[in-house]
Every structure is written in C-alpha cells, then in structure tokens.
Amino acid sequence: MDELLNKDTEEKILDAAKNVFINKGLDGARMQEIADEAKINKSLLHYYYRTKEKLFMAVFKAVSGKILPKSLEALNSDISIFEKIEVFVENYIDLLIKNPSIPLFVITELKRNPNGFPAMMLDFVKNLDVNIVQKVEMEVRKEIEKGTIREIDYRHLFINMLSMCIFPFAGRPLIQKIAFEDNSSEYDKFLKERAKEVSSFIINSIKI
Amino acid sequence: MDELLNKDTEEKILDAAKNVFINKGLDGARMQEIADEAKINKSLLHYYYRTKEKLFMAVFKAVSGKILPKSLEALNSDISIFEKIEVFVENYIDLLIKNPSIPLFVITELKRNPNGFPAMMLDFVKNLDVNIVQKVEMEVRKEIEKGTIREIDYRHLFINMLSMCIFPFAGRPLIQKIAFEDNSSEYDKFLKERAKEVSSFIINSIKI
DNA sequence: GTCTATAATGTGATAGAC
C-alpha cells in the first residue's frame, strides 16, 4: 500500500514545496519544512533543485497556469452571452474551490517581484490565456451593437466578473472575519452558493 | 526646512516600518532596511520597539483600521439606498486610491497568522466596524420589502460590492498584466473611472 | 537617547562518506 503511494523523490519534493510555498510564501518558507513534509533529507532539495529560488520557480510555474481558466471554449461556442457568463463563472468558481489558495499566492508573489525573476515572468505570461481579454472585448462590443446588453466598458465588466469570483477566495481571511464571525463552515457554504449568485448578479446588471 | 520635517524618532520609525512591512511583509522585511529608511541606527529600533514582531504589530494595528471605511454615516442618513451605494463605493475607492497597498497587506498577514499573534487579532477585530454588516442586512431587507430592489442575499450583495472595490487594488499585479499589458498609467486611469462604474453596475443589477 | 561592536541564532548551501 505504501508502495503505491510512493512517488519518485523529485515529485514528492515538488508537491511538498507547493504546500509550503503557497502557505508561507517565498520568504516565509523554510527548506527544512519542505524536506520534512516530503519526508526526505534537506540535502536532497539542493540535489534536485540546486537553490531555494529555483525550487520556488518550479512551483510558481506549475501553479500559476491555474490562475485563469485555460481554454475558455464557452467564448467560442454558440450559446448566448448570458450562458457564456454562467458557464465561465461556474467553471471558474469550481476551479477555485479546488484550488482556493492559488490566487492570493500568485498575487502576492507577483507583487513581491516587480522586475525580479525575469524567467518566472516569461513563464507566467506564457501560461496566461491573454487572448481571453480580446475575446471578451469583441464579444461585449458585438452584444452591445445587437442590443442584447446595455452600453458598458468591457474592461470594467470583465474585472467585475473576475473580482466577484476571485476575491472571496483571496480575501477569505478578511471577509470571513468581517461578515461570518470567522465561522469557517458557514463560509464554505457561502462559497458553494456563489456561482449562481454571481452570474445572476452580472446578468441582471447588463441585460436590456 | 529640515527643522519642520523632523518628527521624533519613535514616529519616524513607525512610518519607515509601515513602508517596509507593507511592501515586503513581515518575513521579507529587514530591520536594517527599516533603520535606513528612518535614517537612524538599527539599535534604536530595538530600543523603542524591543523586537521585530512588536514593531510589526504596532504597524499592523495602526494600518488595519483603514481596511474598512470607519464610520459609514451614509447608512444612517436619509438618502435612498442607491445613493447610499454610490456614496459608499466612492468613499471607499477614494480611500483605496490613497492607500492602495493596505488591503493586500492586511489579507496576506491575516492569513499568515491563522491563530498566532492573539493580541494583534484582538486589535484587528476591535478596529473593524463589524456592525456595518448588520446595518447592511437591515437596510437590504427593508428595501426588498418596500419593493425598491429585487430579492437578493445581503451577504452576496455586500461582498460583491467589497470585491469590486477592493480586488482591483489587491489584485493589481495580476490584473494589470492580464488586461492592461502591464501598463501602469493606463491602470491608474482605469482605477479613477471605477467608482461610478461599480456603483452603476450594482444599481443596475438590483433596481426593480 | 544614540551610537559601535558583537553575541546568538537561524538558514541556505556544500563537502564527502556510503
């Protein structure tokens, strides 16, 4: 049984490093803690990844691709803009329920390094589906012309949508204290309701 | 002229510490850097604040009160709920334009310390205007009954509002890269337009 | 109160045996 659970060392290290870096950040993480979590000797970390920074970059690269839903088939499909919004929001919030710590991690570490880690930045941008923004722009313009939705700046609309999806996860430690008396299971329940609340909130706002 | 700029040492230290801690976090900050920024000797930091942790707590306490607009007179005044939303959003975004780094700092450091720093936590909760949530609840219920706004969960409404206000500041490093080709001045312009965009977005969604 | 010098510790990284 332990046989099957055994991954090779390099993978065990990366998994442990994800946990620790995501929770403590680059500065707060300790190589010893990563080694303990991976149940290996600290020296092995350096054997496989040379330095803490390189290990961090491997983690960041592996994780940052999840910050935006990769392929947004919805935008290319035949359904109405309202259905597209519903699908996007639901998929995205599902993704965040499965990976709740990623947004705050990525945001924090992106900020931490305005211009450092050039290699990391390239990977990050490469991982992003930047075209998503252009697709949103075209889609919104088209629907305004058709008269399906009211006149609205596509960037504000898009960022409103992202904000309402991401912030409840990134800002959880804050919101849970402000509005949920720090009750964790109540907050989980709240997050599960959210997909349909957010998409209907948006649609109500823009539908003519 | 330097005469007038001189503050007493303790205050200079706190100001410098705010800058450094907000930008680097507790783990990333260096006492030496704080001393340099305050233009004093590193030993003086310990003379006034004893430890790095205590200095950090002084900063966190001084800063965390700004995370929510303190007195929300708007909620108690006579204006319509729509005007209340406009006033809240505009005041809050103005506050964030003046203190753009505070939300991410508070969220990050709150998360960093799920149960550590009990004293810090008490101060944080004390600084919060927790009643604001109850006020929002009553207000929303009242307006739904009056038929001014559609049926909506007050917590989702409130957090939608907070999300759209705060996330563009907390998530700036991310959003600016995704949607603004990392153009900083374009993003500043975007933030200035935001107050009216957000409040009209909300009102359009809930008005009957 | 403010400084210089230094202690005490934590932590990333390497050498070298197996």
Place this chain on the structure above:
DNA sequence: GTCTATCACATTATAGAC
C-alpha cells in the same frame, strides 16, 4: 541518490561606551 556533518552568511538582538 541519499545521508551526516559542517560551512558561510545574514539577521535579530544585546552589551556597553558616550
């Protein structure tokens, strides 16, 4: 590939002169 032992350095913190 994996371990033990250790280095080299950064960083918080303190002692003590002025």
